[in-house]
Amino acid sequence: MKKLVILCSLLLFLLSPMQLSAVQAEEDYGELFISVGDAMMKTKAKDWKAVETLIGQLNDDWKQVDPGKSKEAEKVDKALSKANKVLGKHEKESMLEALSEVSHALIAFEKEQNPVDEKQQRLEVKTAFMPILADLKTVIEKEDGEAAYAQYQTFLAAWNRKESIVREQSIPYYGQIETQMGFLRIALLQDEKNFDQIKGIYNKLESAVTGFAAGKELKAENNNYSLQTLVDLLGKADQSIDDNKPEEAVSVLQEFLTVWPSVEGDVRTRNGSLYTKLESDIPVIAGKLSSSDTNVVKEQQKKIKEYKQAVDLLQEKKNYTMWDAALIMLREGLEALLVVAALIAFLRKANASQHQRWIWLGALAGVVMSIVAAVFINIAFSAAAAGANREAIEGVTGILAVVMMIGVGVWLHQKSNMKAWNRYIEKQMGTALSTGSIISMAFVSFLSIFREGAETIIFYMGMAPSISTGKLLAGIVLALVILTVFAFLFIRYSAKIAVGPFFKIATILIYFLAFKILGVSIHALQLTGHIGTTQIQSLPIISWLGFYPTWETIAPQAVLLAIIAVTAIWIQKKEKAA
Template sequence: MKIVISFILVISMQLHLFGVDYDKEARSIEEIFVKVVELYKEGNSKEARELTQSAYFSHFENLEAGVRINLGQKKAYAMEKQFGEIRKAIKASKDEQSIQTMIDSLNAEIKEILPVIKTGAKLVAEKSDDGGLSAAGIEANNNPWSDIYNQISSNLQSVSNAYDSSDAKAIKNAMNKIKFDLYRNTQLEIAIRRYANSKMDQMIQQIMGNVISQNLNLNKESLEQSLKDIDELIQTAIIKLPKESYALAPEIKIEEKKVDFAPTVQNIKQKMSDALKLYESGNMGEAISDVGDIYFDEYEASGMENKIGAIDNPLKTATEASFSKIVSLMKSGASSDKIIAEQNELYSKLQTSLEKASEQTGGWALFIYALSIILREGFEALIIVAAVVAYLLKTDNKKHLNLVYSSVSIAVILSFVTAYAINLIFGSSLAGQSREILEGITMLVAVVLLFYVGFWLLSNAGAKKWSHYIAGHIKDSLSSGDSKALWWTVFLAVYREGAETVLFYQALIFDASSNLDFSMIGAGFMAGIIILLIAYFVIKAFSLKIPIKPFFIATSMIIFYMSIVFVGKGVMELVEGKLFVPSIIEGVPTISWLGIYPYYESLVPQGMMILALIAGIFIIKKRQLNFNKGE
């Protein structure tokens, strides 16, 4: 019980890191901008730009999740863009008043959204194909207004495109469709007036009417602001609509849910290009930071990582490795040609990911994906669990089997808790970063325990009088502390895979569009569990038939192999969590199944472990020889 309580306390501390004090972050942004203005007035443009960037990365990113959750992706992006505009204005040496006006406008907007993000709807799960509504707590499956909003948002974009083409007729047609077909005829107008706010309806109607009447007479800035206001007013109103309003909405045919990651890939390419320009201009630190943010803000926050991880985990792992390699190349001062070559390698993997993500994912495809996830993620844990169980049985320690059952049960429960906590702030770069760091730390702690257990087994493999040894030494050692090591070994083996497995299944559930699809996911999962159980009993039975000395040696070798793999993968999780930037070793290949990555930070500890293993085996052999001579 002490073990369980201590781990829960650790997890609670980790989850506390996920919490964000929105008021504090807003004050910090405001205070930083005061310093930015002071620095700019003093002629220190470079530091002013760096502080502006700090305001975004260190503080606004912590607000961004709340903005996305309650006001949608578009609002978050629009606010994010203002930080970039302020930075550009400073770089372009614009007058102080212009920069102060831009800062005041952004600060005012942050204050305006604070009450909404502090008291607004909680996140269910963000999906990029519903205009941010599900991220605002409105599940598209249950809320008929979400489809209406999607159509309005799409037509608002058509208005913007028509303006760029100076097509007055197209502007009028699109706006009339929004006002009459989508806003009025669907009875959204009545729902907002009755259940949300009649003044909000008046504002929406007034802005729509103004765009229709003014048409091309509006300048571009005024038009875009009007379209933005319409979008945000309707979105905010829909968030407020209660379930009683659903009766007014038209019946909507539920189509297969599908996320288009093409915009995500395009954003990654554009931002990578910008990061390369920064690197080439001598801003190495800024470029490295930007590449890390691209990974979290685009690849992970869009849901693309979990989607690809659910259907092709090696591709996901290879894509993550490409991000890390680009960062490492920049840190090493590599030539632009080498970085561009690795970026192209990344783009190729992203294109493959796009093709896989766009494939039909219904019926049997979902069954296969669901089956492969549990087999892939569960098999490593199964080997360790089966080895520990077989060890306890072979050494007449059946009474300690409850250690295994309790550690597995708690690991599974806490896997769901961790996944839920991550989902509460899904879409925030902090969420992805914290998850990677948590996974990395879990792996590295597991390495210490695995290495300990491996040596413990190996040191006992040479005992001659097994009946005497089993009756005494092993039972004593278990009762005096090694039981805790076994508990943690099993726990970490299961927990390490657990939370990620839950998130992969969540990605599959997002793709399900019918009861049949949900049934196929469930069937795939259950089939995988059955296969794992069969494998468990086969491994356990086979282990019991092996003489105890070969069993100890074989088990310790498997554990040592997994320890070395975990070191490499654990370090890479910390790299992906932006804990540090890796140092690349040219010419070393990536061999993920061995945990080999071309970085000093992973290869050096792996090399030290191998040397420690060789030295340990030599010492054990020498002790056993001396012991046998003395008998």
């Protein structure tokens, strides 16, 4: 009993109000910062649908936080309110400014909730770095390259342990230190070392460390760097080597290292292993480019090409255009109109024109049910796609759309023959006329329209995450305008419509979109790590076609092409036999 009392007393002491406040103070707001960061990246890409999802997730996560009586929390509320108001305007600069305010408010709130002694942390950095830098300076002044590189490695190990302190307190100092470290590594790895240059780099490195340790303010440069900036720089370095100017390539890679601290977060969140490789390998590559051995230079160029392609593959999937969106609605809408026009033409030939209104009522019911289905699916999809699994769900949805497209394409291909189309219409309407059922006729029209509407919804679900809301709506509106014109022509001249060419063109379009959506969807799963990435260096990225040079995307697309080829041969043989 005594032991139990002592144990309980000890537990009460450990869970005293002071201890509880310390535990509570260690709140993790990482998910909030991730949502803000992702929203900023999507805003830069003008992917407004994704931004809306991320802002919604941010609002939900913030509601789960219990800030108590906090002035900083009130600032977060105001910043979020502003972001929500700006969201509907789809203005890139205004949205970035609002998200920046949210980010700064969250940082202030986190510091309030998780107070840290920044002065003590800077002292830790100074204590850890300055002795190593002093030793590094000594060996540099002696112009001992081997010893200098060994001492640099010692500093790098210390930096890896303390860099988070610098990054959290000052992004500008973090960027300066990272950049000068990269420059120093390049200079120390060169065959013929320029110690005057090395001393200059060292002085800038030491100045950045001492400036941070002293708490001096350093303003950040407002550069609009992105993953594309890295791709462009690596491409420029590659071209310099092709032009037999490796020293120019070294300068470009130094510029890469200057840009890197501003963009490394984008790389780290998408591909951790690539982030590690780029951070460690780029200085090494730049150092080895000074070699007089042509084989060494060519080997480094190969690595530059690989990294360029790897970074390019990380970029957003903004590969659908307004025309892609229009083609979906146009193809499905034209097919639906053609079915309705053919039904009306059949009624006229059968001297049953008085029943036309039931076809129109059935078509209207099909449109209404399609809208209801669209709303239901959109709500379900938005709820499921929130958070970390969003891109994975986008990829799976896209693949589902492709499977449906294959079925639609085969159906279209079969109906491209005029006799086959006439048999199809007669079969559909024959039952209705024989029974004399008005409901049956309306149901035929309803099913034709609703089927097209349901397919359109699935197709747009697979496309929507990778196209801006503006382009999606513009494509739909454009298609509706064209459909209005065709509706008049179809109804007026329904008996004279040449369905063969129409279905052949529609078949080609649907197969093209299936190929593209398949590539984009698998690429989305690669970005989330659900599918591996095996690059093919000799092939380019063709984003408008959904072509990504990896075995994981090309193999399924090759299977799709094989299915299309086999289908075409099978239908051709079937038509000959008929």
